[in-house]
Amino acid sequence: MNHTMFEIRGLRFAYPEQEPLFDGLALEVGSSGRVLIRGANGAGKSTLLRLLAGILTPQAGVCLISGNPSHKLTPSQYRSLLYRDQNSRANLFGLTPRHDLELWQLAAAASLDGCAPDTLEAGLGASLDTPYTQLSSGQIQACSLLLLPWLPDRFWLLDEPTAGLDARRKQELAQLVAQKRASGCGLIVVSHDPALPQELFDRVLILEHGTLREA
Amino acid sequence: MNKLHPLSLLVLALWFSSAALALNAPLWLLGVWLLSLLAAWLSRSLDLKLWLRQLIRLLPLLAVILMIQALFVKQGRLLGGQGWYAVHAVALSNGIAFCLRLLILLGSARLMLRLEFEDYEAAFAGLRLPEELGFMVFYTVRILPMLNRRLGHNRLLLRLRGLDWRKLPLRARLLVYQRVALALLAEMLTRSGIQAIALELRGFRSPGPRSRLQQRSFGLGDLVFLMSLIALTVSLLILYSR
Numbered sequence: 001m002n003h004t005m006f007e008i009r010g011l012r013f014a015y016p017e018q019e020p021l022f023d024g025l026a027l028e029v030g031s032s033g034r035v036l037i038r039g040a041n042g043a044g045k046s047t048l049l050r051l052l053a054g055i056l057t058p059q060a061g062v063c064l065i066s067g068n069p070s071h072k073l074t075p076s077q078y079r080s081l082l083y084r085d086q087n088s089r090a091n092l093f094g095l096t097p098r099h100d101l102e103l104w105q106l107a108a109a110a111s112l113d114g115c116a117p118d119t120l121e122a123g124l125g126a127s128l129d130t131p132y133t134q135l136s137s138g139q140i141q142a143c144s145l146l147l148l149p150w151l152p153d154r155f156w157l158l159d160e161p162t163a164g165l166d167a168r169r170k171q172e173l174a175q176l177v178a179q180k181r182a183s184g185c186g187l188i189v190v191s192h193d194p195a196l197p198q199e200l201f202d203r204v205l206i207l208e209h210g211t212l213r214e215a
Numbered sequence: 216m217n218k219l220h221p222l223s224l225l226v227l228a229l230w231f232s233s234a235a236l237a238l239n240a241p242l243w244l245l246g247v248w249l250l251s252l253l254a255a256w257l258s259r260s261l262d263l264k265l266w267l268r269q270l271i272r273l274l275p276l277l278a279v280i281l282m283i284q285a286l287f288v289k290q291g292r293l294l295g296g297q298g299w300y301a302v303h304a305v306a307l308s309n310g311i312a313f314c315l316r317l318l319i320l321l322g323s324a325r326l327m328l329r330l331e332f333e334d335y336e337a338a339f340a341g342l343r344l345p346e347e348l349g350f351m352v353f354y355t356v357r358i359l360p361m362l363n364r365r366l367g368h369n370r371l372l373l374r375l376r377g378l379d380w381r382k383l384p385l386r387a388r389l390l391v392y393q394r395v396a397l398a399l400l401a402e403m404l405t406r407s408g409i410q411a412i413a414l415e416l417r418g419f420r421s422p423g424p425r426s427r428l429q430q431r432s433f434g435l436g437d438l439v440f441l442m443s444l445i446a447l448t449v450s451l452l453i454l455y456s457r
Contacts, residue, residue, distance in 0.1 A: 055371065079377035093372050094394040095401055102394070106387050107376035133405075 003066070005031040005155055005186060006052055011061035013044075013051060021047055022210045025061070031155065033186040034177075036198060038215070039207030045190040046086050048207065049159050052188065053083040079108070082154040084144055084161060086190075089132060091144040098128040104147055115150050138164040145169075148176050152183035162193040170195035177201075219258075220437045221334035222341045227254055228323040230444060234451075235319035241308055243455065244315035251322035258329055269321075277314045284310035327356045341433065354407055361406070362399055369395045 008027040014020035021044040029035055039045050050056045051063050054070035063070045068077060085091050093100045101120065105112055117128055124143055126135060135143065141164040148156070162170050170193065177200045180187055189196060198204050204215040231254070234247045255261035284306045291305035330338075332353045339349035373380055373391070383391065 053375070055375075073374075075374050075377050075379040075382075077377075078375055081375070081377075083375050090368070091372075093369065094398050099394045099398075102390065103373070103376060103378070106383065106391075107373075107378045 002030040002032045004064075005029050005033065005066060006070075006188075007062065007064040007067075008052075009062045011051070011058050011063055013047065013056065013058045015047075020059075020210065022058075025210060025212065027205075027212055029186065029188060031066075031186055032181075032184050033188075033203065034180065034201045035186070035188045036196065036201040036204045037188060037190045037207055037212075038192060038204065043207045044210065045207050046159050049083070049157050049188065049190055050085075053081065053157050054078075055083070080155055080185075081157065082148075082151055083157045084159060086159040086163070088137070088141040088144040088164070092132060092140070095131050096129050097124060097126075097132075097143050097146070100143070101128060101147075108151060111153065112147070112150050115147070120146055136164075138166060138169075141165055142169055145173065148173075152176075152180060153185055155185050156180070156187035156189070158187065158189045158191075160191055160193075161189065162191060162195050167195075174200065218434070218436055219440060220337070220341065220433050221330055222338040222433070223437045223440050224258065224326060224330060224334075225338045226441065226444065228326045230448070231319055231323040231326070235316045235323075238455070239312055240455075241311040241315060243451075244312055244319065248315050248319050248322065251319050251326070255322055255325050258326060261325070270318075273317075273321075277317070280313050280317075281307075281310035284313065324356065324359070328360060330356075350411070354410065358403060361403070365399050365402060366395065369398070 006027065006029040008025055011025040012020055012023045013025075025048075037045050037048070047056065051058055052065070052070060054063075054065065054073045057071040065073060065077070066080065083091075093103045097120070098117075101112075101117070121128055123146055124139060126139060132140060132143075141161075145158075145161055145165075161173060165173065174196055177187065177189070177196060189201070198215070205212045206215050231247060231251045235244065238244050238247065252261065285302045286299065288306035288309055289301065289303055291303045291308075294302045294304055294307060296302050330353075332350070335349040335353040339345070339352075370380065380388070380391075
């Protein structure tokens with residue numbers, strides 16, 4: 001069933017001592033919605049995603065996730081979400097991919113039941129015990145997206161997920177996005193990469209001057 | 216207060232922390248705490264909202280300190296209770312003094328946090344101390360807020376995955392603690408290494424005077440401030456020893 005996953009009304013947000021990025025922003029996305037957001041650099045795409053994920057708190061207006069204020073979500077309510085920051089290292093826990101995997105196993109043991117370390121190492125192209133400092137930025141990005149195939153039952157919020165990925169990994173990501181429809185859970189992606197074509201999404205929104213419009 | 220030389224601010228922070236350790240009477244300590252708050256407010260390093268939030272977070276710790284004193288110190292006039300939960304005057308006085316000491320030390324740290332590396336460098340140059348010492352003090356002062364930020368980020372990573380820290384089984388919690396501690400330590404070491412290299416590249420130890428240090432010389436305001444501080448210290452010593 002497609003219920004409203006995200007609802008934004010009259011949202012106002014400004015970083016300290018800066019002009020407001022949004023003032024009166026509105027958006028509604030269903031739980032199975034597949035949305036691509038585009039916009040110029042600095043338009044506020046990543047900020048919007050962080051507001052949707054409840055990492056930032058709006059100064060005014062409403063930002064709801066399944067009817068709950070996004071910045072007041074409890075950890076259990078976060079189990080329906082998967083947020084990936086533009087800074088891929090910031091998504092990863094500990095010092096090595098194995099530390100991150102251990103944390104995911106604590107959070108989503110049932111979903112990761114068939115997730116073998118060998119498969120992950122093959123996907124990453126490196127051992128799970130390699131420190132992040134010895135991985136390339138592309139590998140770090142791949143590492144932050146490594147568990148996406150096992151977590152299709154979460155609503156994905158992906159910020160520039162193809163940045164730094166090679167052609168093969170971009171293609172794999174595009175396939176995952178295409179397969180997401182089957183899970184019944186939606187996604188919001190911020191990207192300019194042609195590797196994620198508009199056809200994969202139900203809606204393409206352009207963020208411009210603090211407002212969203214359909215492309 | 217913002218126009219004062221960084222050395223004056225460092226002396227003030229040192230004065231507050233020394234007073235916190237030297238004084239015992241709660242009333243005197245309360246006075247020093249209020250003075251440290253005033254200094255923080257005048258130097259614009261006091262964010263009232265943040266300060267109140269920190270104070271509320273500290274309340275359980277302060278309560279534990281008071282409780283420990285009440286349970287284990289059985290000297291002075293009996294104020295209330297009986298047997299093992301009897302509260303005596305000395306216990307209460309000690310507990311309050313300990314709490315105030317903690318608050319004063321935190322206030323001094325806040326005052327020092329306001330200073331940038333250049334301020335420490337200027338302050339230590341004023342004392343003709345090696346600049347490496349300035350770097351070490353600056354970095355030590357910055358470690359706690361940096362660790363706090365990283366801890367906050369790790370808490371966010373847990374929340375975003377749908378994990379409730381408090382509801383984790385003990386074994387899982389220990390594992391997370393271990394991973395977080397390791398990551399924090401590694402980042403601290405890496406960052407201090409990078410900072411040291413960055414300073415070297417900027418000519419950290421190059422000889423000769425630097426224009427920005429010359430601009431920040433000791434002024435009349437600093438002199439008046441330091442003389443007042445000395446006068447205050449002497450008066451306090453006389454009053455306190457009576």
